[in-house]
Amino acid sequence: MKKIFALVVVLVAVALSGTNTFAQRGFEGVISYKISVKGEGADQMKAFMPTKMDVFAKADGNGRVKMDGMMPQDLLILKNVTYMLKSTEKVAYKMPDKSKQGEKSDEPKVIVTNTGEKLTIAGYECTRYVLDVEVKGQDGGTQSISMSVWTTEKIKVSDDAKSSMFQGMNAKVPGMVLKMKMGIGPVEMEFLATEVKAVKQNAADFAIPAGYSIKDYDPSAMGGMGF
Secondary structure: OOOHHHHHHHHHHHHOOOHHHHHHOOOOOOHHHHEEEEEEHHHHHHHOOOOEEEEEEEEOOEEEEEEEOOOOOOHHHHHOOOEEEEEOOOEEEEEOHHHHHOOOOOOEEEEEEEEEEEEEEEEEEEEEEEEEEEOOOOOOEEEEEEEEEEOOOOOOOHHHHHHOOOOOOOOOOOOEEEEEEEEEOEEEEEEEEEEEEEOOHHHHHHHOOOOEEEEEOHHHHHOOOOO
């Protein structure tokens, strides 16, 4: 279950890594998501999965993503660089920037389909896209994951955000994600925006905390407790 949780967090972090740049177009506030799981084995998975996620955006382009749960996550996005904060070690893990890597052959294969379906979420009309993603597992094999995302272009997204959203999966999905559904085996997970609130942010919340060291991202840290 920890491995599945780690994979989910990576996908969500990657999917929302472009969130900070939409603030460059003026939006400053908080988007709150409810997280739910269902299907065979869902009860066991719920012990590890968060139940909510908050995405904080600042007008200067920085962002923060927080998830609760047994293994809470705290992602800080500064000038398009994402850090995973681990409070128990006072370490900010710097996530790799695949857009600057010369070798692209290890990027997941992604097929994106615009269904044209519409759905109103948190007061915003959204369009549904289907993403078929092939990711590499720790054993060197591949795993196919299908997900649907509903995005709105009413929350303005800059060109930089459009290019970096779903970074590492090479997907080009316009707009801001307000709903995401993915299936992993018999389990289905859903991230659903319940509130979009424009509010001024505290600048102190968008900085690496004092006393933290910066290290390159360690995949083994994903399964650790106390984030």
